[in-house]
Amino acid sequence: MxxxxxxxxxxxxxxxxxxxxxxxxxxxxxxxxxxxxxxxxxxxVASIAPDAADLPVRQITEQIPTPSLQAQVEALDVHQFNLFRSDTVRATDSIDTLMQRLGLSDPTAAAFLRNDPLVRISLLGRTGRQVSAEATDDHRLLRLTARWAPDDSNTFQRLVFEKTPQGRYTSRIETGQLSASSKLAGGTIRSSLFAATDDAGIPDQVATQLAEIFSGDIDFHRSLRKDDRFSVVYETLEADGEPLRTGRVLSAEFINAGKTYQAMWFQEPGQKGGYYTLDGNSLRRAFLTSPVEFSRVTSGFKMRFHPILQTWRAHLGTDYAAPVGTAVRSVGDGVVDFAGVQNGYGNVVIVKHRNNQTTVYAHLSRISVVRGQTISQGQNLGAVGATGWATGPHLHFEFRVNGVHQDPMTIARQSESIPVSTAARPAFNRLASAMRIQLSAAASVQQASAD
Structure with a gap:
């Protein structure tokens, strides 16, 4: 080959x-x-290139002038930056004390603030309103903003006080839209519900809502136990990205004496919203367990030694110790059957409900309803006092069925609830599934904080 x-x-x-x-x-x-x-x-064949070591090398030298140090100093003097700081208005604040906490040193702006009617109305004498200031690097005021929510709507008010490019000060009130976000939290009972929510950084408004939501199942005056646990998902309403107030509790779980209670907010189309168990039963009962919010029960439905008559006799109601002026509410819908003074009851309101059921609210310092008036559950009837046969300020509360005294706690727990309608069930189940996940996450947050 x-x-x-x-x-x-x-x-x-x-x-x-x-x-x-x-x-x-x-x-x-x-x-x-x-x-x-x-x-x-x-x-x-790959291309053949020259070796870099064989290439010619040329050295170039060039002088670079150094900038003047004085010019750099002058440039820094011209440069400006703004300062930002926020605080909360106090009832005792004056313009001077508020400006001092905001780190402002501007007599000219202070004079304008003192004489501006919108500033005086919106800030002075107010409590808890959030205020923020924008100032120059030498602490002169450029812009001051305050925000507050005047009611339970989804809007907030914004006061804007600012310096114009021409050096004049102007003020105005604007209306903004609150934005809602969710927050997860949880806690463990050591002594009281409020102490537990304080430890967990949960607002008092949320604690109050928790007690209201589960009031048909848990007596928060007498039934709380040490190591009871709760988890909650609630709204925070923000203005310009800053939390302004607490919104509604969206879902909650409470473990009381080893038994678990769950609830979530749901509103059927065209109907009033309310709280339901996660399997679809309404938590709104015909009667609340308590006619006052968070007061210590001093005497329950039992035999007791009467402090005035000095003898043992049946106590046919429940006494709630509370300061004079504490609001008293109706435990259920009904009509005022009596409103006035009656023997040892002092100032008393009697409300007649359906099925021959009657509730009595005695020793009031003030009566806010009249006979024949239609009453809704939770409506204010008057205020705690010490009128009649009372040794101190408290509310004496009775529940009667056909004229016979009954334990109000038992009646409240036995009152009926209404389930979610068949038409709304698919939407309810989807929301309930999401709320179970959120409550599980809230419980995890609580466990992590405890560890």
Whole structure:
């Protein structure tokens, strides 16, 4: 067999030989492919580039002037930056004390603030309103903003006091839209519900809502136990990105004496919203367990030694110790059957409910309803006092069925609830599924904080 190169292969070999002969120490790349036999062939060669060490080197020297130090100092003097600070208005604040806490030192702006009617109305004598200031680096006021929510709507008011480019001060009141976000929290009972929510950084408004939501199942005056636990998901309403007030509790779980209670907010289309168990039963009962919010029960439905008559006799109601003036509410819907003074009851309101059920609210310092008035559950009837046969301020509360005294706690727990309608059940189940996940996350947050 005879071997040989094709014409193309011979040309390649010739060129490579020339490169090797001229630069025996420099061959940057060589790739060749030859196909032997039959007079045919193919090849591929990488490009050959010069060695970088053989390239000429040229050195260039150039003087660079150094900027004047004085010019740099002058540039820093011209540069300005703004300062921002926030605080909360106090009832005792004056313009001077508020400006001092905000780190402002601007007599001219202070004079304008004192004489501005919108500032005086919106800030002075107010409590808890959030205020923020924008100032120059030498603490002169550029802009002052205060925010507050005047009611339970989804809007807030914004006071803006600012300095114009022309050096004048202007003020105005604007209306903004609150934005809602959810917050998860949880706690463990050591002594009281409020102490537990304080430890967990939960607002008092949320604690109050928790007690209201589960009031048909848990007596928060007498039934709380140490190591009871709760988890809650609630709204925070924000103005310009800052929390302004607490909104509604969206879902909650309370473990009382080893038994778990769950609730979530749900509103059927065209109907009033309310709280339901996660399997769809309404938590709104015909009667609340308590006619006052968070007061200590001093005497329950039992035999007791009468402090005035000095004898043992049946106590046919429940006494709630509370300061004079504490609001008293109706435990259920009904009509005022009596409102006035009655023997040892002092100032008393009697409300007649359906099915021959009657509730009595005695020793009031003030009566806020009249006979024949229609009453809704939770509506204010008057205020705690010490009128009649009372040794101190408290509310004496009775529940009667066909004229016979009953334990109000038992009646409240036995009152009926209404389930979610069939039409709303699919939407309810979807929301309930999401709320279970959120409550589980809230419980995890509580466990992590405890660890």
């Amino acid at each position: 005879k071997y040989g190169f094709t014409a193309a292969g011979e040309l390649l070999w010739s060129r490579l030989a020339q490169q090797i002969e001229r630069h025996p120490k420099r061959v940057t790349a060589l790739v060749a492919a030859l196909l032997l036999g039959g007079g045919g062939g193919a090849f591929a």
